[in-house]
Amino acid sequence: MFQIVTDSCCDLPYQVLEEYQVAFIPMIVEMDGKEYFDDLGKSFDYGAFIQSLRDKKQPTTSQINVGRYVEFFKPYCEKQESVLYLCFTSGMSGSYNSALQAVAILQEDYPNAQIEVVDTLNASLGEGVLVYGAAKRQAAGDDLPTVRKWVEDHRLKVQSWVTVDDLSHLYRGGRLSRSQAAMGGLLNIKPIIHVDAKGSLQNVGKVRGRNKALQKIVDETMENLTSTEDQLVFVAHSEDLAAAEKVLEMLKEKIDVTDSAIYPLGPTIASHTGLGCIAIFTFGKERVD
Known part of the structure; x- marks a missing residue:
């Protein structure tokens, strides 16, 4: 058994991810000087966000840093649970490289940890269709190497x-x-x-x-x-x-x-x-x- 992980740039509603038991790490959105976690609709005030766009404001976003990845992945290392992380494209964010650095740090303390990071080379529901397809294949019984290969074969x-x-x-x-x-x-x-x-x-x-x-x-x-x-x-x-x-x-x-x-x-x-x-x-x- 392995855990599929993605990030909130996949734009799939949290209910879909929960249905397929996919975990995710939220991106951060800043509005009016305050930071909010984009948790795919679970608690994020999407109405307030949309109003900020109507008001011609410019919300800002930030990539996931190394520290947040270490904190997120560490429990899987402690449980010795394998992870396949399908990441927001490196063509638009530095999050992918941050994830790789976090895995390298964790493997110093957990040398047997299996956290595989895949650059989806996609954004929004482009990333989402890969997460969705991967989750369906996992549910059908495919193992981690098979699911990873499918993602890498289909991302482009x-x-x-x-x-x-x-x-x-x-x-x-x-x-x-x-x-x-x-x-x-x-x-x-x-x-x-x-x-x-x-x-x-x-x-x-x-x-x-x-x-x-x-x-x-x-x-x-x-x-x-x-x-x-x-x-x-x-x-x-x-x-x-x-x-x-x-x-x-x-x-x-x-x-x-x-x-x-x-x-x-x-x-x-x-x-x-x-x-x-x-x-x-x-x-x-x-x-x-």
């Missing part, structure tokens, strides 16, 4: 297609210049973003208008599928459930969706995208860029 097959409605957060996060954000707002420009092979966000296009942006991320999702049969589709949104439902229905009209879910975008990612972000996650062609 996760397709993530994203559009953002509010350019001000991309400007504040350094992904757009002030002039780009201002001009984009005037012209109703919506960026098209995906996660590359290094697990980093890349602006790969732009269209004018919200409806065209939603259609574009659906088209890109379709273009990068390897099959239209037996598909899993997860959709994340930040306060635009109607748009999330719309893109899922658009996909269901074209492909055989056998497993799907719509979940709110977690505060760690939404702090950088603002309100109105829509993201589609599927398995498809391997990312090579």
Whole structure:
């Protein structure tokens, strides 16, 4: 038996993780000078967070440091329980390297400890679909090496297609210049973003208008599928459930969706995208860029 662990950047609700007995370590979100643990909806005040975005505030996030990882993993070492940690992409955070350092520290005192850290190279429900798939395989009886191999074989097959409605957060996060954000707002420009092979966000296009942006991320999702049969589709949104439902229905009209879910975008990612972000996650062609 082994324990699957992830972090709150997977954006799966805590109820789903509890169902599959997946443990998680929360990220930290700072609002109005106070720090809060993102515990995937268990106690985090998501309504207050959303209001802060409506008020044009800029919540900040911080990576998980070495000390918090040591504290989190230590009980598993003491129980001699094996751990498979599926981590938020190293392309957007230093948490992965912090986790590796923590494991090295713990193995000085617990040389037989088995804590395996996997860089998912994905974020939000891109990370989430890997955690979900890993948990289902564990529940079916697969051992740790088999589950780890499945994750490593599929992490670059996760397709993530994203559009953002509010350019001000991309400007504040350094992904757009002030002039780009201002001009984009005037012209109703919506960026098209995906996660590359290094697990980093890349602006790969732009269209004018919200409806065209939603259609574009659906088209890109379709273009990068390897099959239209037996598909899993997860959709994340930040306060635009109607748009999330719309893109899922658009996909269901074209492909055989056998497993799907719509979940709110977690505060760690939404702090950088603002309100109105829509993201589609599927398995498809391997990312090579």
